[in-house]
Amino acid sequence: MSYRVIAFSMAQVRQGALGFQRDLTAVLRERPEIKVYSASPFDLDERRRVKERFGGDIVYFLNHAACEECARAGVNLHFLAEVSEDELPRRRTLVIGMPERAL
Secondary structure, rough: EEEEEEEHHHHHHHHHHHHHHHHHHOOOOOOOOOEEEEEEEHHHHHHHHHHHHHHHHHEEOOOOHHHHHHHHOOOOOOEEEEEEEOOOOOOEEEEEEOOOOOO
């Protein structure tokens, strides 16, 4: 599975760049496969690596379902790259999505 990468500066965040989160959160019941990750806030080295690789202060990784829903809602995001699941931060936080249930 691949993920598309977006990055925002703190100035963009202050100007409302994270508004797309409301759109995705609103449809989670209908689209539980939506997943958006970021590097864990507790792993400063990983956050630094992600910032150096992609730029921006806030970096998110959106799966295909999240990208589809953003496009459907008319949310225009500037994707920087596409990465494989293996390239996601080792320690990551689920920002938007339903947690996987343990069996």
